[in-house]
Structures are given as structure tokens and as C-alpha cells.
Amino acid sequence: MAKRGRARKEARRGLPHFYGRHAVEAALDNPDRDVRKLFLTREAAATLEIPDGIPVQFCEVTDLARHVPKDAPHQGMVAEVAPLEDLLLGDVLDAGDRATLLFLDQVTDPHNVGAIFRSAAAFDAVAVVTQDRHAPPESGVVAKAASGALELVPWIRVVNLSRALEEAAEAGYWRIGLAGESDALLADALTPGRNALVLGAEGEGLRHNVGEHCDTLAKLPISERMESLNVSNAAAIALYAAAQR
Structure with missing residues (x-):
């Protein structure tokens, strides 16, 4: 039931893009979080421990802006993630x-x-x-x-x-x-x-x-x-x- 609920949320809202060091690192550290893709500057990538199997797209700072709200402080890193599974x-x-x-x-x-x-x-x-x-x-x-x-x-x-x-x-x-x-x-x-x-x-x-x-x-x-x-x-x-x- 929880997985079906997550699938419905993904279909309805699209995948969230988390940005900023604390949010991205916490998502990577959470075993229950499905990180689908990372958008990183090369400088930011050098400071992250990236688990095997997560696709990484290297971007310039200006390119990252299209993945976040206007003027959002992304610190060179954006993670495309799936919503967490529903809990009762x-x-x-x-x-x-x-x-x-x-x-x-x-x-x-x-x-x-x-x-x-x-x-x-x-x-x-x-x-x-x-x-x-x-x-x-x-x-x-x-x-x-x-x-x-x-x-x-x-x-x-x-x-x-x-x-x-x-x-x-x-x-x-x-x-x-x-x-x-x-x-x-x-x-x-x-x-x-x-x-x-x-x-x-x-x-x-x-x-x-x-x-x-x-x-x-x-x-x-x-x-x-x-x-x-x-x-x-x-x-x-x-x-x-x-x-x-």
C-alpha cells in the first residue's frame, strides 16, 4: 500500500528537487530515500560521498538554476528524489x-x-x-x-x-x-x-x-x-x- 501511495504522489506531483548541502547530504544518508539523480558542479561533487548507482550530471552554476526556485541557494548541488513512502x-x-x-x-x-x-x-x-x-x-x-x-x-x-x-x-x-x-x-x-x-x-x-x-x-x-x-x-x-x- 505504501509503495502504491508513493507512485501516485510521483505521478501527481512530479519528482521533487532538493537543493543545498544539508538537504542533499541528508537525502543521500537516508537509506529510505530513493535519490534518482544528482546535478552537481564539479567543485561540489568533490565534497560529497556519492553512493554507487546514482547518476550524476555535472553542471555549471548557471545551469543548476533551472532545477531550483529563483535565486535559491543551491550551493552547487541538486538531488532529484522520490517522495518517501507513506507511513500510518x-x-x-x-x-x-x-x-x-x-x-x-x-x-x-x-x-x-x-x-x-x-x-x-x-x-x-x-x-x-x-x-x-x-x-x-x-x-x-x-x-x-x-x-x-x-x-x-x-x-x-x-x-x-x-x-x-x-x-x-x-x-x-x-x-x-x-x-x-x-x-x-x-x-x-x-x-x-x-x-x-x-x-x-x-x-x-x-x-x-x-x-x-x-x-x-x-x-x-x-x-x-x-x-x-x-x-x-x-x-x-x-x-x-x-x-x-
């Missing part, structure tokens, strides 16, 4: 007594999602869970912002986020929705056991139905001079708090 939420739920899951409710900006993956890796989150239709696909932008973390933290895509939160609850996770209007602080809402942090999109926040499927709502203790934080910054602080509980 149930595959990651049994991750220890002090595990932290991160749910994103319609966070669609690829830079934010990539930055969140980087924080998730830094603070040992079990996985990042998103709704399949309201999250960016794997892409060079996400991988660049994640700085290699896309290869380290499982990305679970689900059809219905509320049902996924119910599944997490059945596995013993305490579901905490981040909401600025709450009177409770995140530090007081965290349990010493399994926690599931739920963050909504900037501006809109958590959708009502998703909030209804949380056990409690809590906020970060930010100054009244600021209404809110960027969602990737909020995720980093929340993950740090969970790691320090």
Missing part, C-alpha cells in the same frame, strides 16, 4: 512513555513547515502529522528549510486530523491545542507522559472542530505587545517546553 499514524504511536507528537492544522507555507521539521528533529518529536490536502508536498523549499530534518522525522499525512487526534488519544497522548485566547499556560498543560501538541495556521489558528478534539487548550506566555508568533517559532518553543517537562 499507528506506525509511530508506540514511541515511549514521554513521547511528543506534533499536529499541524492547515499550516500550508512550505518555509514554515520545513522550519517546524527542523525544530521537531532538534527536540526529538516522534512525528509531524498533517492533513493530506492542506499541507505542502515534499519539495526543495521544505527540504531546504528543514536543513536535513525531513529525512529524520516521520511525516504522517492523514485524511482527517480530528480522527487522527482520536487515534492519538487512544494511544495515551494528552492533546494540547495551542490557542492564544486560552487562560492556561502550556507549561501547566503538559503532562509527564505522552503529549500531542496541536498548532493551527497563522491568523486563523486552530479550526473549531480540531480544537474540540483536544483535551485542553493552552497558550505561550508572550508579551501583550505582540498578538502572536510565527507558527514555526511557536512550534519550536512548544517543542522545547515539552522536551524540558
